[in-house]
Amino acid sequence: MPSKAGARLMQGNEACAEGAMAAGLRFFAGYPITPSTEIAEELALLLPKAGGKFIQMEDEIASISAIIGASLAGAKAMTATSGPGFSLKQEGIGFASYTEVPCVIVNVQRVGPSTGVPTAPAQGDVMQARWGTHGDHPIVVLCPSSVAETFALIIEAFNISERWRMPVVFLMDEVVAHMREKVTVPDVSQIAVAERPRPQVSPEQYLPYAAGEDLVPPMADYGTGYRYHVTGLTHDQTGFPTTKRIEVDALTRRLDAKMRMAAPHVTFVDEILVDDAEVVVFAYGITARAASRAVRDARAQGLKAGLIKAKTLWPFPDEHVRKAAERARAIVVPEMNMGQLVREVERAAAGRARVVGLSRVDAEPITPDEILARLREV
Amino acid sequence: MHKEIRLSGTGGQGLILAGIILAEAAVHDGREVIETQSYGPEARGGASRAEVIIADEAIDYPKVGVADVVLVMSQEACNRYAAQVKPGGLVVVDETNVKSVPDVAGARVVRLPITDIARHEVGRQVTANMVALGALVGIAGLATPEAAERAVRERVPKGTEELNLKAFRLGMELAMERARERARERARERVREASDAT
Numbered sequence: 001m002p003s004k005a006g007a008r009l010m011q012g013n014e015a016c017a018e019g020a021m022a023a024g025l026r027f028f029a030g031y032p033i034t035p036s037t038e039i040a041e042e043l044a045l046l047l048p049k050a051g052g053k054f055i056q057m058e059d060e061i062a063s064i065s066a067i068i069g070a071s072l073a074g075a076k077a078m079t080a081t082s083g084p085g086f087s088l089k090q091e092g093i094g095f096a097s098y099t100e101v102p103c104v105i106v107n108v109q110r111v112g113p114s115t116g117v118p119t120a121p122a123q124g125d126v127m128q129a130r131w132g133t134h135g136d137h138p139i140v141v142l143c144p145s146s147v148a149e150t151f152a153l154i155i156e157a158f159n160i161s162e163r164w165r166m167p168v169v170f171l172m173d174e175v176v177a178h179m180r181e182k183v184t185v186p187d188v189s190q191i192a193v194a195e196r197p198r199p200q201v202s203p204e205q206y207l208p209y210a211a212g213e214d215l216v217p218p219m220a221d222y223g224t225g226y227r228y229h230v231t232g233l234t235h236d237q238t239g240f241p242t243t244k245r246i247e248v249d250a251l252t253r254r255l256d257a258k259m260r261m262a263a264p265h266v267t268f269v270d271e272i273l274v275d276d277a278e279v280v281v282f283a284y285g286i287t288a289r290a291a292s293r294a295v296r297d298a299r300a301q302g303l304k305a306g307l308i309k310a311k312t313l314w315p316f317p318d319e320h321v322r323k324a325a326e327r328a329r330a331i332v333v334p335e336m337n338m339g340q341l342v343r344e345v346e347r348a349a350a351g352r353a354r355v356v357g358l359s360r361v362d363a364e365p366i367t368p369d370e371i372l373a374r375l376r377e378v
Numbered sequence: 379m380h381k382e383i384r385l386s387g388t389g390g391q392g393l394i395l396a397g398i399i400l401a402e403a404a405v406h407d408g409r410e411v412i413e414t415q416s417y418g419p420e421a422r423g424g425a426s427r428a429e430v431i432i433a434d435e436a437i438d439y440p441k442v443g444v445a446d447v448v449l450v451m452s453q454e455a456c457n458r459y460a461a462q463v464k465p466g467g468l469v470v471v472d473e474t475n476v477k478s479v480p481d482v483a484g485a486r487v488v489r490l491p492i493t494d495i496a497r498h499e500v501g502r503q504v505t506a507n508m509v510a511l512g513a514l515v516g517i518a519g520l521a522t523p524e525a526a527e528r529a530v531r532e533r534v535p536k537g538t539e540e541l542n543l544k545a546f547r548l549g550m551e552l553a554m555e556r557a558r559e560r561a562r563e564r565a566r567e568r569v570r571e572a573s574d575a576t
Contacts (some may be wrong), residue, residue: 009411179440180398180413182405281441292438368439 277306385550397428
């Protein structure tokens with residue numbers, strides 16, 4: 001049941017749940033944890049009304065395993081958690097990544113590591129979202145900075161996941177998750193929804209991991225007569241395990257090439273006043289909101305500042321940073337961690353501009369004044 | 379319009395719900411709005427605050443620093459937040475719970491028996507948040523009364539709408555009465571000034 005179109009006051013977590021429903025979510029399994037709990041609460045109400053399934057599982061590992069199973073059976077599936085649960089889900093994320101099972105994993109970041117400060121915001125899981133599961137694997141990580149963006153971006157998360165057959169991590173923070181803002185919900189006819197590619201051949205001819213030109217193998221729903229094997233072991237086109245060097249190499253390289261092919265379609269970045277900027281802020285999540293104000297204040301004081309707001313963190317938007325670094329003298333990277341994406345910005349800037357981090361890790365968001373002060377220094 | 383509002387008190391007073399209702403009223407009024415909140419791990423007794431920004435333009439940074447309007451419903455919240463108000467701003471104090479107010483130079487302080495009214499006139503102390511909301515709408519004009527009443531109806535638990543609306547309206551009336559008193563006092567002052575001048 002799509003939510004009613006029009007302007008409404010919505011919480012970030014609520015927008016995540018309602019956006020997921022608009023994208024076609026039909027199965028949620030989770031183990032509620034602060035500050036993500038409202039996502040589960042909302043979906044417990046919405047999913048049964050839409051003929052979907054909501055299951056509160058016994059733990060986080062079971063939750064991600066359940067959504068992988070649901071997705072194999074053809075349902076758009078999601079789980080939601082926070083840091084401690086995200087750590088537990090890494091095993092399943094690796095499985096979904098290697099077996100190319102579409103699913104969305106929401107992680108509402110809180111102060112960590114371990115139990116940390118459950119009710120307070122942080123941005124400490126950026127690298128974990130990229131590299132948390134073992135092995136060489138591509139992944140898409142999206143990060144909203146407002147409630148309206150949460151609604152729109154979670155739909156993209158599903159579309160990317162389905163279109164490219166890959167798990168997508170939706171990385172929120174406690175502030176965006178718990179704040180309420182006006183969201184103008186579009187009419188359901190205005191929302192573009194993608195579906196996974198399904199086989200065009202008979203079950204007898206079906207090779208579950210044979211990909212065409214777009215490198216995405218068509219995916220059959222379990223229970224529809226297409227019987228195939230899914231394993232976390234390295235597999236060949238038939239889905240059965242292999243240790244042949246040529247096939248081991250081919251699978252890792254195809255997954256990497258698929259990510260490269262998808263990259264232009266999954267990279268969402270807003271550039272604000274970057275064209276003539278002498279100093280640029282690179283920010284994401286709630287920090288991008290403070291950065292937006294800082295840039296406006298800097299301009300009012302005669303300092304030509306600009307903002308690169310990354311809504312896609314992975315694959316990292318190299319090109320946007322490279323271009324900005326050619327013109328600007330410095331790029332400031334405020335993060336609620338001790339410096340995670342600042343190193344990626346440094347890599348992409350490749351010495352063309354000075355890159356300066358700004359860390360805040362006291363369980364409070366970075367303020368516009370802190371960013372403005374750093375902009376004036378560089 | 380760009381107003382930054384902080385509602386503060388202790389957990390259990392319903393300040394977060396009051397903040398949500400105020401924010402929803404602003405949406406009904408066609409304005410931009412953002413509501414954030416902060417609370418301790420305790421459900422009751424810990425410090426609690428909700429912050430609302432209501433504006434005509436898009437709002438970038440969601441947190442309130444120095445506020446235009448501050449509501450303090452406990453002594454602890456008063457000690458912490460009453461002075462974080464802009465010159466020319468407004469501090470609304472629940473005098474049932476707050477005995478001393480620190481110096482808030484340049485801001486107007488309005489003391490109202492918010493919890494007493496909830497307890498004795500509405501008959502339920504838990505409606506103090508709605509009395510406070512009514513007072514804020516009445517004094518500071520943060521939302522139209524129609525939008526606020528609609529938001530109260532939509533957001534309070536089913537079956538308690540009339541009780542909460544009664545509390546909201548008593549808060550509005552209290553604010554209006556204070557505004558009338560203030561107007562009369564000002565008029566008297568002007569008359570005094572005029573007679574002094576002659």
